[in-house]
Amino acid sequence: MGKLFVFMEIFSPLQKISYQAYPSIWVKRDDLIDPYISGNKWRKLKWILHDMQLKGKTHVVTFGGAYSNHLLATAAATARFGLKASAFVRGEQVSNETLLLCNLYGMRLIFVDREIYKNKQSLYHQYFSNDEQTYFVDEGGASEEATRGCSEIIDELHEEQFDYIFCAAGTGTTAAGLLRGIHQHELQTQLHVIPVLKGGEFIANEMGKYESNLDQVNMHTQYHFGGYAKTTPALLHFIKSFASSTGILTDPVYTAKMFYAIYDLLQKDKLEKESKILAIHTGGLLGLLGMKQKLNEL
Numbered sequence: 001m002g003k004l005f006v007f008m009e010i011f012s013p014l015q016k017i018s019y020q021a022y023p024s025i026w027v028k029r030d031d032l033i034d035p036y037i038s039g040n041k042w043r044k045l046k047w048i049l050h051d052m053q054l055k056g057k058t059h060v061v062t063f064g065g066a067y068s069n070h071l072l073a074t075a076a077a078t079a080r081f082g083l084k085a086s087a088f089v090r091g092e093q094v095s096n097e098t099l100l101l102c103n104l105y106g107m108r109l110i111f112v113d114r115e116i117y118k119n120k121q122s123l124y125h126q127y128f129s130n131d132e133q134t135y136f137v138d139e140g141g142a143s144e145e146a147t148r149g150c151s152e153i154i155d156e157l158h159e160e161q162f163d164y165i166f167c168a169a170g171t172g173t174t175a176a177g178l179l180r181g182i183h184q185h186e187l188q189t190q191l192h193v194i195p196v197l198k199g200g201e202f203i204a205n206e207m208g209k210y211e212s213n214l215d216q217v218n219m220h221t222q223y224h225f226g227g228y229a230k231t232t233p234a235l236l237h238f239i240k241s242f243a244s245s246t247g248i249l250t251d252p253v254y255t256a257k258m259f260y261a262i263y264d265l266l267q268k269d270k271l272e273k274e275s276k277i278l279a280i281h282t283g284g285l286l287g288l289l290g291m292k293q294k295l296n297e298l
């Protein structure tokens with residue numbers, strides 16, 4: 001039992017960067033928690049695995065797309081603690097870097113048709129009703145436990161006060177956790193959320209399920225670059241320019257969209273010039289490798 005708590009003492013460094021002519025910003029380097037695994041996915045799993053342990057379960061069953069950072073994080077974490085993991089993967093069987101690593105970490109991958117995938121509970125019961133050790137974890141790890149884990153990012157800031165904190169959002173769980181931390185520490189900080197999908201307005205509703213007061217939340221829904229996992233040449237050029245002048249890699253699905261948004265808002269004078277800005281680098285760098293071809297053309 002002790003094992004889990006030792007590893008799960010997550011902490012990531014804070015780094016000040018300057019990029020081109022823009023004012024300096026701070027970056028919370030959750031990408032450095034692990035070289036391959038999305039920082040926020042570790043944070044989300046922390047209290048999920050804790051709850052699982054309390055309930056005496058040893059086998060995680062979860063869900064995701066073929067490029068899911070959540071699947072990889074789950075595979076790595078369960079391997080580290082000697083737990084079992086199975087995952088339903090949306091769509092026909094494919095091979096890529098993410099699934100390759102999941103497989104090496106010993107995760108059982110079950111590819112299911114997109115229609116069938118939609119009914120997660122029924123899949124879970126169909127495959128695992130006889131296994132008393134299983135523990136259901138929703139797609140992306142979205143849960144109350146995950147929100148709690150992400151709120152700890154704010155605990156780690158200690159004395160530092162920021163005017164704005166930026167994060168990318170897919171389900172909004174990470175953003176909800178940050179908001180919870182802001183509330184718990186009674187900070188004046190404004191949270192700026194960059195949905196990475198089209199129609200990102202729904203993220204506010206999702207956040208509202210975990211934290212009801214959204215007064216300190218600012219949504220910027222115009223930085224989806226065509227939708228989830230879609231890119232444009234401008235975004236890919238930004239990744240290269242940002243990496244070569246700061247030493248920080250960003251992924252095209254999440255964090256590049258967030259950093260792009262920060263500099264675009266600064267350039268358009270939408271953020272106060274003297275403000276102190278913190279960007280949460282949630283990780284996800286394996287997403288870069290999925291775009292090898294496009295990046296090679298830069």
Ligand SMILES: *Cc1c(COP(=O)(O)O)cnc(C)c1O
Nearest residue numbers: 170171172173174254282283284
């Ligand atoms: C999953 C993920 C996110 C989005 O987190 P949500 O809690 O689903 O909003 C952001 N960044 C990276 C790198 C991710 O892997």
